[in-house]
Amino acid sequence: MNVQQALKASANKLKLQNISSFVLDVEVLLLEALNRNNNAPHPSPLPRGEGxxxxxxxxxxxxxxxxxxxxxxxxxxxxxxxxxxxVAYIINKKEFYGYDFYVDKNVLIPRPETELMIEEVLKILSGVHTLVCKNSDTNKINSYRLKPELQNFNLIDIGTGSGCIIISILNELTKNKINKIIYNAYANDISLEAINVAKINAKKYNLNKKIRFIKDDFEKFLDKEDIYTSDKIIITANLPYIKNGDYKNLSENVRKYEPKIALTAGKNGLDYIGKLINLISKKQLKSNQKIYLFLEADPDQMSEITAILRERLANVDVEIIRDLSGKERIVKLLFGN
Ligand SMILES: C[S@@+](CC[C@H](N)C(=O)[O-])C[C@H]1O[C@@H](n2cnc3c(N)ncnc32)[C@H](O)[C@@H]1O
Incomplete structure (x- = not known):
């Protein structure tokens, strides 16, 4: 079988199965079969070589x-x-924010809409309004200069999964030679298997010694005082937000292959987001201490989230950020003065 025959015959099979991305899928799968180094232990977290x-x-x-x-x-x-x-689970790889992440059945496949959270955190850290220039080869982005008052910060990623959020943020800082800054980075997940995947990815990008991984329920983890050591704390959280009742409507490939623990969050899908907002709002901040909290949610949940915020938090700065398609996607909260 030659390349042309492989592509054509398999694309037809996938098309007959109603897989709409049949052309792209077949190309990606064929390239993986050709590139996989059969002598390397699989899954190999290492990037592909030059050739x-x-x-x-x-x-x-x-x-x-x-x-x-x-x-x-x-x-x-x-x-x-x-x-x-x-495809991501077949080839154990997904690109997110221009970086390749190892993924398997224990973690959610990183979604493109979550990339917006990286942009927003980088804006906070740099004070620069970054431009997204998506280019299929180099993928992004402008240069950053850290705001002087943010030279020392704690970054906390809740429900880290593959680690795609925290690793992309730290990679961007390193890429822009902002590596002399002082930060403490924490990645938390309730699933030990997910933490192990995040560790593989951190190692791949030389961040394994820079991130502390904590396997725990986020409520217990956020109770630990030693994570609030800095005046500036940035918390990112893409926690589950699918309503229990909507789970059955998800596509078969999501239900059959992606971990349910990464998806559902009670009757209204807000069990975790609600708890997290509650927890942070009760935190006694020192004078000058600030917590930036970034949450991803479904656009349909934004009015309910805004209502929760209005009811519980009168004095907190709230911004709802839209994605490139205009949908409300990220909630940004600022606690403290
Ligand atoms: C929607 S996935 C997000 C994964 C990753 N951050 C991303 O954006 O692709 C949610 C993650 O939250 C974790 N999780 C679920 N319940 C949790 C809890 N109570 N405490 C900490 N993590 C939890 C899941 O294991 C899963 O990895």
Whole structure:
């Protein structure tokens, strides 16, 4: 079987199964089969080497005949995709904010809408209104200069999953040579398996010694006084927010493959978000201490969240941030003076 035949035959199979992304999926799966270093232990958290084949290689070499191992691997990938398994779980990889993350069944596949949270945190840290210039090769972004008053901060990621939020933020700071700043970084998740995935990703980006991983319920974790050591505390939280009753309406590939613990949050989907707001609002802040809290939620939940905030927090700065498609997606709260 050559490249052209592999692409065509498999794309047809996926199309017949009503998989709308059939062309892209087949290309990605074929490239993974061709690039996977069969001698490397799998899953290999390491980035692909310089010589990795890419999409243009496929079309310039469409008569290349797959060797036995490549063909077996590719057929196995297509079989899994025909069972609706998401591509990210088949290849154990998902790109988020321009970085590749190792993912498996223990963590939610990072979603593009969550990238907005990274932008917003970087705006707070740098004071620069960043521009998103999405480019398929280099993916983003402008340079940052840290605000002097934010040179020392604590960054806390609740429900870290793959670690995509905290690792992307710290990667951006490192990339912009803001590596002399002092920060304490904490990643928390209730799932030990998720924490282990986040650790794989932190190691890949040399952040394993910079982030402290805490497996616990976030309510207990946020009770620990040693995470409030700085005057500036930034908390990011993409906690579950699907209503229990809506779970059955999610697509089959989400229900069958993604961890339910990462998705549902009670009758109105606000069990966790509500608790987190409550917890932070009760925190006794020192004078000059500030907590920035970033929450992701469903656009349909924003009026309910605003109502909770109005009822419980009269003196807190609230901003609701829209994503590129105009949907309200992130709630930004500022506690303290
Ligand atoms: C929607 S996923 C988000 C994962 C990742 N932050 C992202 O944006 O892709 C929610 C995460 O919250 C974790 N989680 C659920 N309940 C939790 C709790 N009570 N305390 C801490 N983490 C929790 C889940 O294990 C899951 O990894």
């Amino acid at each position: 990795a084949k890419n999409k243009s290689w496929l079309y310039l070499n469409n008569e290349y005949i797959l060797n036995k191992k490549e063909e077996e691997l590719f057929n196995d990938f297509i079989k899994q995709r025909l069972e609706n398994k998401p």
